[in-house]
Amino acid sequence: LRALILIESELWPNRIFEMARRDRPVLLLGARLSARSAARWQRMPALARRLTGAIAYLSAQDPASMDRFATLGLAPERRGPVIDLKAFAPAARPDAADLNALAPLLPRARTLLAASTHEGEEAPILEAFARRWRADPQARLVLAPRHPRRAAQIAALIERAGLGHATRSRGERPGPDRPVLLADTMGEMALWYALAGVSFIGGSLVDKGGHTPFEPAAAGSAILHGPHVANFAAVYGALDRAGAAEGVAGADGLSAALAALDGAEQTRRAACAREVLAGLRAEAPGPDMLIDALEGLIGAPAPTPPAEKEPGNG
Template sequence: MSGAVARMALAGYRLAGVALYPLAGPYLACRAMKGKEDRSRRLERLGYASQPRPRGPLVWVHSASVGETLSILPLIRELRRREIHVVLTTGTVTSAALVAARLGDEVIHQYVPIDLKFPIKRFIAYWRPDACITAESEIWPTTVAELARRRIPQIRVNARISDRSFARWSNHAKVAEALFDKMALVVAQSDLDAERFRDLGAWPVIVSGNLKSDTDPPPCDELLLAKYKAEIGDRKTWAAISTFDGEEMAAATVHRALKPKNGQLTIIVPRHPDRADAIETMLKEEGLVVARRSRNDELTPETDIFLGDSIGEMGLYLRLTEIAFVGRSLTNEGGQNPLEPAMIGCAVLTGPNIQNFRDAYQHLVRKGGARVVKDVEMLAKAVHYLLITDHARARMVEAGADAMEDLRGALAKTVKALEPYLNPLTVTARLQPKVAAAGTGR
């Protein structure tokens, strides 16, 4: 594809967006009916602001998912320490709840406008960001084009690109170059990610490591933790977390195989809690006794499965065990981030399909904090061995903690890379009068 054809393709994308704009309202209303949008804040997705813009420097920070939001919390706090205002956009109701719980009024939260010309122009015109920092893996062409038109620096942090995404972009190299070369800076998680971004046209690109390694362990309610520990008593436990379709059945199979030997409690935390009803039905059909967190069910000696179907309580579930299988890796592809269980003190198990977190797993496996299992039978053997062998489990937990120490430092490297953009804003912010004033925009 030539450069001219690539530009025509992107122009076609923008024109299609203009044509589809009248359907945006009904589309969002339909999503709201399904619980996928916040009904009361739906207009934010069309670029209408629900809060005033404060006076002074402001950075637009975007993270699509809960995991990406968690990864950039330390960076957001660094921006606020510099007295730079932050409008933080996220794409899901779950991530919005996380922002409210973790950041409160430290930032201005808005739902990200959909990638159509009028919502994006409306959003940028109102908030007038001095820079845009994003931790999302996706590229949104209209947003990229509108920011570039206004010469607003676009910076990617904690950037990674999966095997599948890289192959797809490589097949449309000229389109990729037309988008990626508009990035002012890419701060990549790994050398491989950096190489891929450069190949696609981004420049400059530096490597920082994974920002998630510099986050604090996920918190938990200490009273709830004490309650559940008392109910569990001296029973052995293991957890299957961030599970996708098929992996709950795998966990149930492991549980049934090991229960006669260990009498253990199995904790299952699906990646998408809205699947909990279907998961519970499946588990009961397998003859298992299920307690659900969302119902505040008691964990009795007869409970087989504790179904963690709540949002924002991973810290609670991981503190109830020292063995964690991390999902989207056995019956699905890509993997999920293993750093949270490692930093809390769990021996980590994973399936073989971990392309999206290759570097993190390689380091954990090399240090001895994680082990790859190829199928359900191997998972059952690994769980059984760790349940009955205290010294082996303790060795993996300690190795995981050592690996986490090795991985720290990504935040400092990221902030250093951002200094040419942040230092002028910091000076301006600290020279501003300390009285916030509402801004206006259209």
């Protein structure tokens, strides 16, 4: 084992310290550290210094994360460029057979995808969609929770909203009496983005930092999001300023946004989003810089982390 490379991963102290013990380098790529996690580490400053001291190279996903790692003690010479790897990932392709089977049941300009939702988000989304469906019975909602194990809980919320639903894992199909498709499966997000003219990106109505806008933009789906987008703050900021995405707060804001997004406006926003994101990619450092850094570091001795002081030694 020549090195440990963690990509867009949580910090795993035991693994990192074990690699340091073996004199092998640890490299973190696409690293992200939330304000909440950083605050927890700051309550253990000696352990945080030991952890960051065992990291040979770190490329953060966003400037705020890099600043937090620096505050925890990451040395300047071990900091690489800030690169959002999701910006350079190739777009996933949906299964063609599934796309052809579902497209007639989910009219794209009338289909909303609620992507990677978290607990606390489904209820306002369903409230907003129920208003839309009452105004337009051909409207459809694909509800794809971040954690499919919550399917039973979400099904109860759908029923409470007065909406019928089909469940993807059971092979059920949406229709006039079941306008909601509960997408309780894994690995099909590319399919849902391809079918939806509008995508609401989850993790943003509740404080989870928001999920990636790159995938819906690549699929040509217009982007809506909530106020909590710290994980991609600069990207969503650029999209919002260009009119390529729109922030909403709660059921009322989402309902109003959906009413204004006809097929032509969806197409305009999606094209604008692709242009904005292409510009951001062109201006940002690319993954080639990381490959060059890795070639120099893999096989090199690991840095020696500072010893953790014993209690009472100052």
